[in-house]
Amino acid sequence: MTKPLSGRVRKAASVCFRLLGLFLVALAWSCAKPVVPPTPVPPPPVKVERPWFEPLSAEQALSRVAQMHPSTQGFTSWRDLEPGLKANLSYVSSKPAGQVAVDRPGLKLTWGALRLTLEDLLGALPYLDGDPALLARVFTWFPAQPEETLVTGYYEPFLEASLEPDPAYPYPVYGRPPDMLTADLGEFHSRWKGQQLHYRLTKNGIKPYHTRGDIDFGGALKGKGLELAWVKDLIDLYFLHIQGSGRLILPDGNVKHILYAHKNGRDLAMLGRTVIRRGHLTRDEASAPRIKSFVQQNPHLAQDLLAEDKSYVFFKLSDVGPFGSMGSLLTPMGSIAVDRSQIPLGAALAMTTPLPVPPQGGPGRLSGLMLAQDTGGAIVGGHVDLFCGSGTYAEFVSGRMKNPGQLFLLVTNRALADLPAPSAANGNGSVKGNGNGTHGNGGKNGNGGKTQ
Secondary structure, rough: OOOOOOOHHHHHHHHHHHHHHHHHHHEEEEEEOOOOOOOOOOOOOOOOOOOOOOOOOHHHHHHHHOOOOHHEEEEOOOHHHHHHHHHHHHHOOOOOOOEEEEEEOEEEEHHHHHHHHHHHHHHHHHOOOOOOHHHHOOEEEEOOOOOEEEEEEEEEOOEEEOOOOEOOEEEEEOOOOOOOOEHHHHHOHHHHHHHHHEEEEEOOOEOOOOOOOHHHHOOOOOOOOOOOOOOOOHHHHHHHHHHEHHHEEEOOOOOEEEEEEOOOOOOOOOHHHHHHHHOOOOOOOHHHHOOOOOHHHHHHHHHHHHOOOOOOOEEEEEEOEEEEEEOOOOOOOOOEEOOOOOOOOOOOEEEEEHHHOOOOOOOEEEEEEEEEEEEEOOOOOEEEEEEEEEOHHHHHHHHHEEEEEEEEEEEEHHHHHHOHHHHHHHHOOOOOOOOOOOHHHHHOOOOOOOOO
């Protein structure tokens, strides 16, 4: 028989149980995760879309006009731009006047407004030498980009060449191959609008067209009667592909223009970037002359370096040139290649940018009037390419040109009053005009020594 607990023992046990209970409660409380109220998330800030495409004031435009002079472009007078301006006017006048050419935050322009601008600029041209302030009084200046524009250069190279096979001229310049076919992919689906497929037919179906390696080093086109001429130097030939046109200096002293006809549609791999990526030159060293010199001094690397660029240009011979994408002759130091999604072909612009100065001297700055007359494969976004002409000076400037510039689209004041309202939703500064024209220098790869 169990002996009952005494009162003192029962009391002590009760106290112990209460203490144990309190201890367990405290232990559970200390182990429990504290409940933290959620931090309120502030609403996203309201983004106010401020049009960056706002014009300069008349005073600001006048200040920029004071820095401009035709001599910085190698002109003796502003009237030297007359043939190029007339070409722009002819091109713009062929577009539907009411169709939108520019639609940006703060500005919407029709082709008709661009036509009026070119007409007024042609009318003012004879008076600009004596009264350059007309450019600020008659025209409104709209910045082409919210930030500075990248300005590079291209030129028309001279190549020693023969129109007949000759062991002294081993490298062929090819015309467009008839077996290279193209298809407009936009006809298959709207998402591919504006894209083309370049291909060839084989017994196993369609295949991409031959690459640079296939053509220059694999003989893919050899003996097919496509040779237009032969040149002395392989690297000079490659740089002809970059520029898109050139002049062939023949053994008898005669000269033929060699112009862009088409390209194979394969991927670009810029030689400058390839040389930098492989550690042969630094980015600061990789000017076009330095790249050309490096490849010529390392012929054992030439095939591998050049073949990495699969893109290839085909040409045609001419007695005149060079032509831009607009189909008109280019004006040295006055024509620029543009991205047509940013600036419409045919536009007139004012531009200021530093210029490389050769040892024999020359202007260190260009500040003048530009004509949008060309395009290029590497000319994308806020980037324009200045046509520097031909010869030693043009080669020097274009090979070293990679500078910031200020670029302004000129619009005559009499066109501004009748402009349609700009699209507030279109905040990306796109240009709606398609500007389709014949390929000239605009077909150029832009995939060479410049590392832009």
